[in-house]
Amino acid sequence: MKKKYEKKFDLKTSPNGILEIRNLTKNFGTNLVLDNISLKIEEGKTTVVIGPSGCGKTVLVKHLIVLLRPNSGEVFFKNRRIDNLNENELNKIRTHYGFLFQGGALFDSLSVLENIIFPLRQHCKITNWREVEELVKAKLSMVGLDGFQNYYPSNLSGGQRKRVALARAIALNPEIILYDEPTTGLDPIRSDIISELILKLQRELDATTIVVTHDMASAYKIADRIIMLHNGKIVADGDTDHIRKHPHPVVQQFIQGQVSEDDLAVLRMSGTISTAQFLPRDFE
Amino acid sequence: MIDMVGAKTIDGINNMGRFARFAWHTLIASLRSCARVHTYPLIWTQMNIIGVRSVPVVMITGAFVGMTLAIQAYGQLAGMGLEEYLGSLINISVVKELGPVLAAVMLAGRIGGALTAELGTMNVTEQIDAIRSMGTDPIRYLVAPRILACLLLTPILIIFADLMGIVGGYLVSVVHLNINARAYWSHSANAVELWDVSVGVVKGLFFGVAIAAISCYKGFTCKEGAQGVGQACTEAFVASFISILALDFALVVIFRSIYDTFWPLRSLV
Numbered sequence: 001m002k003k004k005y006e007k008k009f010d011l012k013t014s015p016n017g018i019l020e021i022r023n024l025t026k027n028f029g030t031n032l033v034l035d036n037i038s039l040k041i042e043e044g045k046t047t048v049v050i051g052p053s054g055c056g057k058t059v060l061v062k063h064l065i066v067l068l069r070p071n072s073g074e075v076f077f078k079n080r081r082i083d084n085l086n087e088n089e090l091n092k093i094r095t096h097y098g099f100l101f102q103g104g105a106l107f108d109s110l111s112v113l114e115n116i117i118f119p120l121r122q123h124c125k126i127t128n129w130r131e132v133e134e135l136v137k138a139k140l141s142m143v144g145l146d147g148f149q150n151y152y153p154s155n156l157s158g159g160q161r162k163r164v165a166l167a168r169a170i171a172l173n174p175e176i177i178l179y180d181e182p183t184t185g186l187d188p189i190r191s192d193i194i195s196e197l198i199l200k201l202q203r204e205l206d207a208t209t210i211v212v213t214h215d216m217a218s219a220y221k222i223a224d225r226i227i228m229l230h231n232g233k234i235v236a237d238g239d240t241d242h243i244r245k246h247p248h249p250v251v252q253q254f255i256q257g258q259v260s261e262d263d264l265a266v267l268r269m270s271g272t273i274s275t276a277q278f279l280p281r282d283f284e
Numbered sequence: 285m286i287d288m289v290g291a292k293t294i295d296g297i298n299n300m301g302r303f304a305r306f307a308w309h310t311l312i313a314s315l316r317s318c319a320r321v322h323t324y325p326l327i328w329t330q331m332n333i334i335g336v337r338s339v340p341v342v343m344i345t346g347a348f349v350g351m352t353l354a355i356q357a358y359g360q361l362a363g364m365g366l367e368e369y370l371g372s373l374i375n376i377s378v379v380k381e382l383g384p385v386l387a388a389v390m391l392a393g394r395i396g397g398a399l400t401a402e403l404g405t406m407n408v409t410e411q412i413d414a415i416r417s418m419g420t421d422p423i424r425y426l427v428a429p430r431i432l433a434c435l436l437l438t439p440i441l442i443i444f445a446d447l448m449g450i451v452g453g454y455l456v457s458v459v460h461l462n463i464n465a466r467a468y469w470s471h472s473a474n475a476v477e478l479w480d481v482s483v484g485v486v487k488g489l490f491f492g493v494a495i496a497a498i499s500c501y502k503g504f505t506c507k508e509g510a511q512g513v514g515q516a517c518t519e520a521f522v523a524s525f526i527s528i529l530a531l532d533f534a535l536v537v538i539f540r541s542i543y544d545t546f547w548p549l550r551s552l553v
Binding site for chain 2: 062065067087088090091092093094095097099101102103105106107108118119122123168
Protein backbone atom coordinates (compact mmCIF):
# COMPACT_ATOMS: atom_id res chain seq x y z
CA MET A 1 0.00 0.00 0.00
CA LYS A 2 2.77 2.39 1.01
CA LYS A 3 4.76 1.64 -2.17
CA LYS A 4 1.71 2.01 -4.39
CA TYR A 5 0.88 5.46 -3.10
CA GLU A 6 4.44 6.75 -2.77
CA LYS A 7 4.97 10.15 -4.21
CA LYS A 8 6.22 10.26 -7.76
CA PHE A 9 8.35 13.35 -7.33
CA ASP A 10 11.63 12.51 -5.64
CA LEU A 11 14.11 15.21 -4.79
CA LYS A 12 17.51 14.85 -3.13
CA THR A 13 18.01 16.15 0.39
CA SER A 14 19.97 19.36 0.62
CA PRO A 15 22.94 19.76 2.97
CA ASN A 16 21.45 23.15 3.81
CA GLY A 17 18.49 21.57 5.58
CA ILE A 18 15.26 20.45 4.05
CA LEU A 19 13.80 23.96 4.05
CA GLU A 20 15.54 27.29 3.89
CA ILE A 21 14.44 30.90 3.87
CA ARG A 22 16.84 33.64 2.77
CA ASN A 23 16.29 37.34 3.45
CA LEU A 24 12.53 37.04 3.39
CA THR A 25 10.50 40.22 3.67
CA LYS A 26 6.71 40.35 3.58
CA ASN A 27 4.36 43.24 3.99
CA PHE A 28 0.63 43.70 3.58
CA GLY A 29 0.15 47.25 2.36
CA THR A 30 2.14 49.43 4.74
CA ASN A 31 2.24 46.76 7.45
CA LEU A 32 5.69 45.12 7.55
CA VAL A 33 5.13 41.61 8.93
CA LEU A 34 8.42 39.82 8.24
CA ASP A 35 11.63 41.81 8.04
CA ASN A 36 14.59 40.19 6.24
CA ILE A 37 14.31 36.80 7.90
CA SER A 38 16.75 33.98 7.19
CA LEU A 39 16.19 30.50 8.52
CA LYS A 40 17.18 26.87 7.89
CA ILE A 41 14.92 24.03 9.03
CA GLU A 42 16.75 20.85 9.97
CA GLU A 43 15.44 17.63 8.52
CA GLY A 44 13.73 15.19 10.85
CA LYS A 45 13.50 17.63 13.76
CA THR A 46 10.65 19.55 15.37
CA THR A 47 10.96 23.32 15.07
CA VAL A 48 8.50 25.45 17.03
CA VAL A 49 7.81 29.07 16.10
CA ILE A 50 6.51 31.20 18.97
CA GLY A 51 5.64 34.85 19.33
CA PRO A 52 2.87 37.25 20.28
CA SER A 53 -0.40 37.21 18.35
CA GLY A 54 -0.04 39.01 15.03
CA CYS A 55 3.75 38.80 14.90
CA GLY A 56 3.80 36.87 11.63
CA LYS A 57 4.19 33.23 12.73
CA THR A 58 1.46 31.93 10.42
CA VAL A 59 2.68 34.19 7.60
CA LEU A 60 6.18 32.69 7.98
CA VAL A 61 4.91 29.11 7.91
CA LYS A 62 2.71 29.78 4.88
CA HIS A 63 5.80 30.96 3.01
CA LEU A 64 7.41 27.55 3.61
CA ILE A 65 4.69 25.95 1.46
CA VAL A 66 4.33 29.06 -0.76
CA LEU A 67 0.72 29.71 0.14
CA LEU A 68 2.08 33.26 0.36
CA ARG A 69 4.82 34.70 -1.81
CA PRO A 70 7.47 37.03 -0.37
CA ASN A 71 7.88 40.66 -1.40
CA SER A 72 11.60 39.91 -1.44
CA GLY A 73 13.77 36.97 -0.47
CA GLU A 74 13.80 33.32 -1.40
CA VAL A 75 12.37 30.03 -0.17
CA PHE A 76 14.16 26.74 -0.84
CA PHE A 77 12.94 23.17 -0.55
CA LYS A 78 15.76 20.60 -0.79
CA ASN A 79 18.02 23.21 -2.28
CA ARG A 80 15.53 24.06 -5.00
CA ARG A 81 14.06 27.53 -5.06
CA ILE A 82 10.26 27.28 -4.88
CA ASP A 83 8.88 30.76 -4.22
CA ASN A 84 9.12 31.65 -7.92
CA LEU A 85 7.44 28.51 -9.27
CA ASN A 86 4.01 28.62 -10.90
CA GLU A 87 1.07 26.89 -9.24
CA ASN A 88 1.29 23.77 -11.45
CA GLU A 89 4.93 23.19 -10.45
CA LEU A 90 4.14 23.99 -6.81
CA ASN A 91 1.35 21.39 -6.77
CA LYS A 92 3.99 18.70 -7.29
CA ILE A 93 6.20 20.10 -4.51
CA ARG A 94 3.27 20.38 -2.09
CA THR A 95 2.70 16.61 -2.14
CA HIS A 96 5.78 16.48 0.13
CA TYR A 97 3.96 18.56 2.75
CA GLY A 98 1.09 18.09 5.16
CA PHE A 99 -0.51 21.20 6.68
CA LEU A 100 -2.78 21.28 9.72
CA PHE A 101 -4.64 24.60 9.63
CA GLN A 102 -5.69 26.42 12.76
CA GLY A 103 -9.38 25.63 12.39
CA GLY A 104 -8.79 22.27 10.74
CA ALA A 105 -10.16 23.47 7.36
CA LEU A 106 -12.13 20.25 6.83
CA PHE A 107 -14.45 20.25 3.83
CA ASP A 108 -17.95 20.59 5.28
CA SER A 109 -19.74 18.78 2.46
CA LEU A 110 -17.49 15.68 2.67
CA SER A 111 -17.46 12.97 5.32
CA VAL A 112 -14.39 12.19 7.42
CA LEU A 113 -13.45 9.37 5.05
CA GLU A 114 -13.86 11.57 1.98
CA ASN A 115 -11.82 14.33 3.59
CA ILE A 116 -8.93 11.97 4.31
CA ILE A 117 -8.86 10.39 0.86
CA PHE A 118 -9.08 13.79 -0.86
CA PRO A 119 -5.29 14.07 -1.44
CA LEU A 120 -5.19 10.44 -2.54
CA ARG A 121 -7.89 11.03 -5.11
CA GLN A 122 -6.08 14.06 -6.51
CA HIS A 123 -2.67 12.38 -6.90
CA CYS A 124 -3.21 8.65 -7.18
CA LYS A 125 -5.38 6.42 -9.31
CA ILE A 126 -7.54 4.49 -6.86
CA THR A 127 -8.31 1.01 -8.11
CA ASN A 128 -8.76 -0.93 -4.88
CA TRP A 129 -11.23 0.72 -2.50
CA ARG A 130 -10.61 -1.88 0.18
CA GLU A 131 -6.98 -0.76 0.42
CA VAL A 132 -8.10 2.85 0.64
CA GLU A 133 -10.51 2.03 3.46
CA GLU A 134 -7.72 0.24 5.30
CA LEU A 135 -5.44 3.22 4.83
CA VAL A 136 -8.11 5.57 6.21
CA LYS A 137 -8.64 3.21 9.14
CA ALA A 138 -4.89 3.23 9.81
CA LYS A 139 -4.66 7.04 9.65
CA LEU A 140 -7.67 7.49 11.92
CA SER A 141 -6.25 4.94 14.35
CA MET A 142 -3.04 6.96 14.51
CA VAL A 143 -5.06 9.94 15.72
CA GLY A 144 -7.38 7.89 17.89
CA LEU A 145 -10.55 8.30 15.83
CA ASP A 146 -11.10 4.96 14.15
CA GLY A 147 -14.84 4.45 13.65
CA PHE A 148 -15.57 8.05 12.69
CA GLN A 149 -15.30 7.44 8.94
CA ASN A 150 -18.94 8.28 8.16
CA TYR A 151 -19.21 11.33 10.40
CA TYR A 152 -19.36 14.82 8.94
CA PRO A 153 -17.31 17.75 10.31
CA SER A 154 -20.42 19.37 11.75
CA ASN A 155 -20.92 16.28 13.96
CA LEU A 156 -17.42 16.53 15.47
CA SER A 157 -16.05 18.47 18.40
CA GLY A 158 -13.22 20.97 17.92
CA GLY A 159 -10.58 18.52 19.07
CA GLN A 160 -11.97 15.74 16.87
CA ARG A 161 -11.95 18.04 13.85
CA LYS A 162 -8.29 18.86 14.43
CA ARG A 163 -7.44 15.19 14.68
CA VAL A 164 -9.32 14.35 11.47
CA ALA A 165 -7.55 17.28 9.79
CA LEU A 166 -4.27 15.83 11.04
CA ALA A 167 -5.17 12.41 9.60
CA ARG A 168 -5.85 14.14 6.28
CA ALA A 169 -2.56 16.04 6.44
CA ILE A 170 -0.60 12.77 6.80
CA ALA A 171 -2.58 10.82 4.19
CA LEU A 172 0.30 10.94 1.70
CA ASN A 173 2.99 10.23 4.35
CA PRO A 174 4.54 13.68 3.90
CA GLU A 175 8.16 14.51 4.65
CA ILE A 176 7.22 17.85 6.17
CA ILE A 177 4.27 18.50 8.46
CA LEU A 178 3.26 22.08 9.27
CA TYR A 179 0.98 22.84 12.22
CA ASP A 180 -0.67 26.23 12.60
CA GLU A 181 -1.65 26.71 16.24
CA PRO A 182 -2.76 23.10 16.72
CA THR A 183 -3.85 23.53 20.36
CA THR A 184 -5.69 26.85 20.07
CA GLY A 185 -9.25 26.62 21.32
CA LEU A 186 -8.72 23.26 23.04
CA ASP A 187 -8.86 22.48 26.75
CA PRO A 188 -5.56 21.50 28.48
CA ILE A 189 -6.22 17.77 28.20
CA ARG A 190 -7.06 17.91 24.48
CA SER A 191 -4.05 20.20 23.96
CA ASP A 192 -1.84 17.56 25.56
CA ILE A 193 -3.36 14.88 23.33
CA ILE A 194 -2.49 16.96 20.25
CA SER A 195 1.06 17.49 21.55
CA GLU A 196 1.44 13.74 22.08
CA LEU A 197 0.13 13.13 18.55
CA ILE A 198 2.67 15.56 17.12
CA LEU A 199 5.47 13.68 18.87
CA LYS A 200 4.08 10.31 17.80
CA LEU A 201 3.74 11.29 14.15
CA GLN A 202 7.19 12.84 14.07
CA ARG A 203 8.63 9.55 15.36
CA GLU A 204 6.56 7.19 13.21
CA LEU A 205 6.76 9.13 9.94
CA ASP A 206 10.26 10.53 10.58
CA ALA A 207 8.84 13.82 9.34
CA THR A 208 10.31 17.30 9.61
CA THR A 209 7.84 19.13 11.83
CA ILE A 210 7.22 22.85 12.09
CA VAL A 211 4.72 24.04 14.69
CA VAL A 212 3.38 27.56 15.14
CA THR A 213 2.05 28.09 18.65
CA HIS A 214 1.83 30.38 21.61
CA ASP A 215 1.16 27.47 23.93
CA MET A 216 4.46 27.27 25.82
CA ALA A 217 3.62 23.99 27.58
CA SER A 218 3.14 22.37 24.19
CA ALA A 219 6.25 24.08 22.81
CA TYR A 220 8.50 22.77 25.59
CA LYS A 221 7.06 19.28 25.22
CA ILE A 222 7.55 18.84 21.49
CA ALA A 223 10.38 21.15 20.40
CA ASP A 224 13.90 20.25 19.40
CA ARG A 225 14.34 23.92 18.49
CA ILE A 226 12.34 27.04 19.33
CA ILE A 227 12.33 30.24 17.30
CA MET A 228 10.70 33.41 18.58
CA LEU A 229 9.46 36.19 16.32
CA HIS A 230 8.99 39.77 17.46
CA ASN A 231 8.42 42.88 15.33
CA GLY A 232 9.09 40.89 12.17
CA LYS A 233 12.47 39.56 13.25
CA ILE A 234 13.84 36.45 14.94
CA VAL A 235 14.80 37.45 18.49
CA ALA A 236 15.60 33.98 19.83
CA ASP A 237 16.64 30.70 18.28
CA GLY A 238 17.75 27.62 20.19
CA ASP A 239 16.72 24.53 22.12
CA THR A 240 14.28 24.66 25.06
CA ASP A 241 17.03 25.31 27.65
CA HIS A 242 18.40 28.17 25.59
CA ILE A 243 14.94 29.74 25.36
CA ARG A 244 14.19 29.30 29.07
CA LYS A 245 17.41 31.13 29.97
CA HIS A 246 17.36 33.66 27.14
CA PRO A 247 18.44 37.11 28.36
CA HIS A 248 16.18 39.14 26.01
CA PRO A 249 13.39 40.69 28.17
CA VAL A 250 10.79 40.28 25.42
CA VAL A 251 11.52 36.56 25.30
CA GLN A 252 11.28 36.18 29.09
CA GLN A 253 8.05 38.20 29.20
CA PHE A 254 6.49 36.00 26.52
CA ILE A 255 7.52 32.60 27.89
CA GLN A 256 6.46 33.57 31.42
CA GLY A 257 3.20 35.10 30.21
CA GLN A 258 3.75 38.48 31.87
CA VAL A 259 2.31 41.80 30.75
CA SER A 260 4.98 44.44 30.23
CA GLU A 261 5.17 47.46 32.56
CA ASP A 262 4.20 49.80 29.70
CA ASP A 263 1.05 47.82 28.93
CA LEU A 264 0.18 47.62 32.63
CA ALA A 265 0.50 51.40 32.91
CA VAL A 266 -1.93 51.87 30.01
CA LEU A 267 -4.44 49.49 31.65
CA ARG A 268 -4.24 51.29 35.00
CA MET A 269 -4.73 54.72 33.44
CA SER A 270 -7.79 53.74 31.34
CA GLY A 271 -11.35 54.30 32.64
CA THR A 272 -13.23 51.95 34.98
CA ILE A 273 -16.94 51.04 35.25
CA SER A 274 -17.45 53.62 38.01
CA THR A 275 -16.42 56.40 35.65
CA ALA A 276 -18.82 55.28 32.91
CA GLN A 277 -21.56 57.76 32.08
CA PHE A 278 -24.35 55.23 32.42
CA LEU A 279 -24.56 52.30 34.79
CA PRO A 280 -26.68 49.19 34.09
CA ARG A 281 -28.97 49.95 37.03
CA ASP A 282 -29.94 53.25 35.35
CA PHE A 283 -32.03 51.23 32.90
CA GLU A 284 -33.86 49.05 35.43
CA MET B 285 -11.13 64.54 -4.16
CA ILE B 286 -8.83 63.87 -7.12
CA ASP B 287 -6.80 61.48 -4.93
CA MET B 288 -9.94 59.56 -4.07
CA VAL B 289 -11.12 59.32 -7.65
CA GLY B 290 -7.65 58.29 -8.75
CA ALA B 291 -7.39 55.64 -6.05
CA LYS B 292 -10.83 54.24 -6.93
CA THR B 293 -9.93 54.14 -10.63
CA ILE B 294 -6.67 52.32 -9.95
CA ASP B 295 -8.51 49.93 -7.65
CA GLY B 296 -11.12 49.25 -10.31
CA ILE B 297 -8.49 48.57 -12.97
CA ASN B 298 -6.60 46.27 -10.58
CA ASN B 299 -9.81 44.34 -9.91
CA MET B 300 -10.53 44.01 -13.61
CA GLY B 301 -7.01 42.71 -14.18
CA ARG B 302 -7.34 40.17 -11.38
CA PHE B 303 -10.73 39.06 -12.71
CA ALA B 304 -9.31 38.69 -16.21
CA ARG B 305 -6.51 36.47 -14.88
CA PHE B 306 -9.03 34.45 -12.87
CA ALA B 307 -11.27 34.08 -15.92
CA TRP B 308 -8.36 32.94 -18.09
CA HIS B 309 -7.23 30.42 -15.50
CA THR B 310 -10.82 29.20 -15.22
CA LEU B 311 -11.13 28.80 -18.99
CA ILE B 312 -7.98 26.64 -19.15
CA ALA B 313 -9.09 24.58 -16.14
CA SER B 314 -12.59 24.10 -17.60
CA LEU B 315 -11.23 22.91 -20.95
CA ARG B 316 -8.94 20.45 -19.16
CA SER B 317 -11.84 19.24 -17.00
CA CYS B 318 -13.82 18.38 -20.13
CA ALA B 319 -10.99 16.07 -21.18
CA ARG B 320 -10.67 14.32 -17.78
CA VAL B 321 -13.28 11.71 -17.05
CA HIS B 322 -12.62 11.69 -13.30
CA THR B 323 -13.88 15.29 -13.03
CA TYR B 324 -17.29 14.37 -14.48
CA PRO B 325 -18.78 13.38 -11.08
CA LEU B 326 -17.96 16.88 -9.78
CA ILE B 327 -19.67 18.47 -12.79
CA TRP B 328 -22.64 16.14 -12.42
CA THR B 329 -23.09 17.10 -8.77
CA GLN B 330 -23.05 20.78 -9.64
CA MET B 331 -25.49 20.24 -12.49
CA ASN B 332 -27.93 18.75 -9.99
CA ILE B 333 -27.49 21.60 -7.51
CA ILE B 334 -27.42 24.43 -10.04
CA GLY B 335 -29.75 23.11 -12.73
CA VAL B 336 -32.23 20.59 -11.48
CA ARG B 337 -33.07 22.45 -8.28
CA SER B 338 -33.53 25.75 -10.15
CA VAL B 339 -36.24 24.40 -12.49
CA PRO B 340 -39.25 25.24 -10.25
CA VAL B 341 -38.18 28.82 -9.53
CA VAL B 342 -37.30 29.49 -13.17
CA MET B 343 -40.63 28.10 -14.33
CA ILE B 344 -42.48 30.31 -11.87
CA THR B 345 -40.52 33.31 -13.12
CA GLY B 346 -41.36 32.51 -16.73
CA ALA B 347 -45.04 31.96 -15.97
CA PHE B 348 -45.45 35.31 -14.24
CA VAL B 349 -43.56 37.10 -17.01
CA GLY B 350 -45.99 35.73 -19.61
CA MET B 351 -49.08 36.44 -17.54
CA THR B 352 -48.03 39.99 -16.66
CA LEU B 353 -47.14 40.77 -20.24
CA ALA B 354 -50.57 39.56 -21.40
CA ILE B 355 -52.38 41.86 -18.97
CA GLN B 356 -50.20 44.87 -19.73
CA ALA B 357 -50.18 44.51 -23.52
CA TYR B 358 -53.88 43.70 -23.94
CA GLY B 359 -54.99 47.24 -23.20
CA GLN B 360 -52.64 48.72 -25.82
CA LEU B 361 -53.54 46.23 -28.55
CA ALA B 362 -57.29 46.14 -27.86
CA GLY B 363 -57.42 49.93 -28.31
CA MET B 364 -56.19 49.46 -31.89
CA GLY B 365 -58.32 46.38 -32.54
CA LEU B 366 -55.23 44.16 -32.69
CA GLU B 367 -55.89 41.97 -29.64
CA GLU B 368 -55.57 38.81 -31.74
CA TYR B 369 -51.89 39.68 -32.22
CA LEU B 370 -51.33 39.47 -28.45
CA GLY B 371 -49.76 36.01 -28.88
CA SER B 372 -47.13 37.37 -31.27
CA LEU B 373 -46.12 40.11 -28.90
CA ILE B 374 -46.02 37.92 -25.79
CA ASN B 375 -44.21 35.00 -27.35
CA ILE B 376 -41.56 37.04 -29.17
CA SER B 377 -40.89 39.09 -26.05
CA VAL B 378 -40.68 36.00 -23.87
CA VAL B 379 -38.42 33.87 -26.08
CA LYS B 380 -36.11 36.65 -27.23
CA GLU B 381 -35.76 38.93 -24.23
CA LEU B 382 -37.83 38.63 -21.10
CA GLY B 383 -37.51 34.89 -20.64
CA PRO B 384 -33.71 34.74 -20.94
CA VAL B 385 -32.99 37.96 -19.06
CA LEU B 386 -35.39 37.48 -16.16
CA ALA B 387 -34.52 33.79 -15.83
CA ALA B 388 -30.84 34.76 -15.74
CA VAL B 389 -31.51 37.41 -13.09
CA MET B 390 -33.36 34.83 -11.01
CA LEU B 391 -30.41 32.45 -11.40
CA ALA B 392 -27.97 35.22 -10.47
CA GLY B 393 -29.83 35.65 -7.21
CA ARG B 394 -30.31 31.97 -6.46
CA ILE B 395 -27.19 30.32 -7.81
CA GLY B 396 -24.85 33.30 -7.77
CA GLY B 397 -25.51 34.07 -4.14
CA ALA B 398 -25.10 30.44 -3.17
CA LEU B 399 -21.82 30.08 -5.08
CA THR B 400 -20.36 33.24 -3.58
CA ALA B 401 -21.45 32.31 -0.06
CA GLU B 402 -20.13 28.76 -0.35
CA LEU B 403 -16.76 29.69 -1.83
CA GLY B 404 -16.46 32.76 0.38
CA THR B 405 -17.00 30.66 3.50
CA MET B 406 -14.45 28.15 2.22
CA ASN B 407 -12.05 31.05 1.66
CA VAL B 408 -12.37 32.53 5.16
CA THR B 409 -12.14 29.10 6.85
CA GLU B 410 -8.91 28.33 4.90
CA GLN B 411 -10.47 25.39 3.03
CA ILE B 412 -9.24 26.84 -0.28
CA ASP B 413 -5.72 27.15 1.16
CA ALA B 414 -6.09 23.54 2.35
CA ILE B 415 -6.89 22.46 -1.23
CA ARG B 416 -3.77 24.30 -2.46
CA SER B 417 -1.64 22.81 0.33
CA MET B 418 -2.62 19.33 -0.86
CA GLY B 419 -1.23 20.06 -4.32
CA THR B 420 -4.58 20.63 -6.02
CA ASP B 421 -5.65 23.61 -8.10
CA PRO B 422 -8.74 25.05 -6.34
CA ILE B 423 -9.95 26.59 -9.58
CA ARG B 424 -9.91 23.21 -11.32
CA TYR B 425 -11.58 21.51 -8.35
CA LEU B 426 -14.12 24.15 -7.30
CA VAL B 427 -14.69 26.68 -10.07
CA ALA B 428 -14.48 24.67 -13.30
CA PRO B 429 -17.33 22.24 -12.41
CA ARG B 430 -19.56 25.16 -11.45
CA ILE B 431 -18.77 27.11 -14.62
CA LEU B 432 -19.41 24.07 -16.81
CA ALA B 433 -22.67 23.29 -15.01
CA CYS B 434 -23.90 26.87 -15.48
CA LEU B 435 -22.77 26.90 -19.11
CA LEU B 436 -24.64 23.69 -19.91
CA LEU B 437 -27.78 24.23 -17.89
CA THR B 438 -28.62 27.93 -18.14
CA PRO B 439 -29.83 27.57 -21.76
CA ILE B 440 -31.96 24.59 -20.74
CA LEU B 441 -33.42 26.54 -17.83
CA ILE B 442 -34.21 29.36 -20.20
CA ILE B 443 -36.16 26.90 -22.34
CA PHE B 444 -38.21 26.02 -19.27
CA ALA B 445 -38.75 29.72 -18.56
CA ASP B 446 -39.82 30.35 -22.16
CA LEU B 447 -42.20 27.39 -22.07
CA MET B 448 -43.93 28.61 -18.93
CA GLY B 449 -43.98 32.18 -20.24
CA ILE B 450 -45.80 30.96 -23.33
CA VAL B 451 -48.20 28.86 -21.26
CA GLY B 452 -48.81 31.68 -18.78
CA GLY B 453 -49.41 34.17 -21.58
CA TYR B 454 -51.80 31.77 -23.30
CA LEU B 455 -53.82 31.10 -20.16
CA VAL B 456 -54.32 34.78 -19.40
CA SER B 457 -54.98 35.76 -23.02
CA VAL B 458 -57.35 32.98 -24.04
CA VAL B 459 -58.93 31.89 -20.79
CA HIS B 460 -59.14 35.23 -18.99
CA LEU B 461 -59.19 37.81 -21.81
CA ASN B 462 -61.19 35.66 -24.23
CA ILE B 463 -58.84 36.02 -27.18
CA ASN B 464 -59.61 33.53 -29.93
CA ALA B 465 -57.23 30.58 -29.38
CA ARG B 466 -56.84 29.72 -33.05
CA ALA B 467 -55.99 33.31 -33.95
CA TYR B 468 -53.68 33.52 -30.93
CA TRP B 469 -51.57 30.54 -32.01
CA SER B 470 -51.75 31.31 -35.72
CA HIS B 471 -50.33 34.80 -35.31
CA SER B 472 -47.73 33.49 -32.83
CA ALA B 473 -46.52 30.83 -35.28
CA ASN B 474 -46.19 33.41 -38.03
CA ALA B 475 -44.26 35.85 -35.86
CA VAL B 476 -41.92 33.65 -33.86
CA GLU B 477 -39.08 32.13 -35.87
CA LEU B 478 -36.54 29.47 -34.96
CA TRP B 479 -34.01 32.30 -34.95
CA ASP B 480 -35.84 34.05 -32.11
CA VAL B 481 -35.84 30.95 -29.92
CA SER B 482 -32.19 30.23 -30.77
CA VAL B 483 -31.10 33.74 -29.84
CA GLY B 484 -32.70 33.40 -26.43
CA VAL B 485 -31.07 30.04 -25.79
CA VAL B 486 -27.63 31.18 -26.98
CA LYS B 487 -27.88 34.19 -24.67
CA GLY B 488 -28.21 31.65 -21.88
CA LEU B 489 -24.70 30.36 -22.58
CA PHE B 490 -23.20 33.81 -22.02
CA PHE B 491 -25.39 34.63 -19.03
CA GLY B 492 -24.55 31.33 -17.34
CA VAL B 493 -20.80 31.80 -17.72
CA ALA B 494 -21.00 35.40 -16.51
CA ILE B 495 -23.01 34.49 -13.41
CA ALA B 496 -20.72 31.60 -12.47
CA ALA B 497 -17.45 33.43 -13.17
CA ILE B 498 -18.41 36.57 -11.27
CA SER B 499 -19.88 34.68 -8.31
CA CYS B 500 -16.91 32.33 -7.99
CA TYR B 501 -14.44 35.23 -8.29
CA LYS B 502 -16.22 37.17 -5.56
CA GLY B 503 -16.19 34.10 -3.33
CA PHE B 504 -12.46 33.55 -3.87
CA THR B 505 -11.58 37.16 -3.12
CA CYS B 506 -13.97 38.00 -0.29
CA LYS B 507 -12.71 39.62 2.88
CA GLU B 508 -12.58 37.93 6.27
CA GLY B 509 -15.62 37.34 8.44
CA ALA B 510 -19.37 37.15 8.01
CA GLN B 511 -19.51 40.75 6.83
CA GLY B 512 -16.93 40.03 4.13
CA VAL B 513 -18.91 37.05 2.84
CA GLY B 514 -22.19 38.99 2.93
CA GLN B 515 -20.68 41.92 1.11
CA ALA B 516 -19.23 39.58 -1.51
CA CYS B 517 -22.68 38.04 -2.10
CA THR B 518 -24.22 41.45 -2.63
CA GLU B 519 -21.43 42.56 -4.97
CA ALA B 520 -21.68 39.28 -6.89
CA PHE B 521 -25.40 39.73 -7.51
CA VAL B 522 -25.08 43.37 -8.54
CA ALA B 523 -22.14 42.64 -10.85
CA SER B 524 -23.94 39.62 -12.33
CA PHE B 525 -27.10 41.66 -12.89
CA ILE B 526 -25.23 44.47 -14.64
CA SER B 527 -23.28 41.92 -16.71
CA ILE B 528 -26.51 40.25 -17.81
CA LEU B 529 -27.92 43.57 -18.99
CA ALA B 530 -24.69 44.61 -20.70
CA LEU B 531 -24.25 41.21 -22.38
CA ASP B 532 -27.89 41.27 -23.46
CA PHE B 533 -27.40 44.61 -25.16
CA ALA B 534 -24.16 43.53 -26.85
CA LEU B 535 -25.65 40.23 -28.01
CA VAL B 536 -28.77 41.95 -29.35
CA VAL B 537 -26.61 44.22 -31.50
CA ILE B 538 -24.50 41.29 -32.73
CA PHE B 539 -27.44 39.00 -33.45
CA ARG B 540 -29.31 41.79 -35.20
CA SER B 541 -26.33 42.29 -37.53
CA ILE B 542 -26.06 38.56 -38.18
CA TYR B 543 -29.78 38.32 -38.84
CA ASP B 544 -29.85 41.23 -41.24
CA THR B 545 -26.84 39.87 -43.11
CA PHE B 546 -27.50 36.13 -43.28
CA TRP B 547 -31.12 35.31 -42.50
CA PRO B 548 -32.56 36.49 -45.83
CA LEU B 549 -30.13 34.08 -47.54
CA ARG B 550 -31.64 31.03 -45.85
CA SER B 551 -34.05 30.43 -48.74
CA LEU B 552 -31.01 29.87 -50.98
CA VAL B 553 -29.66 27.07 -48.78
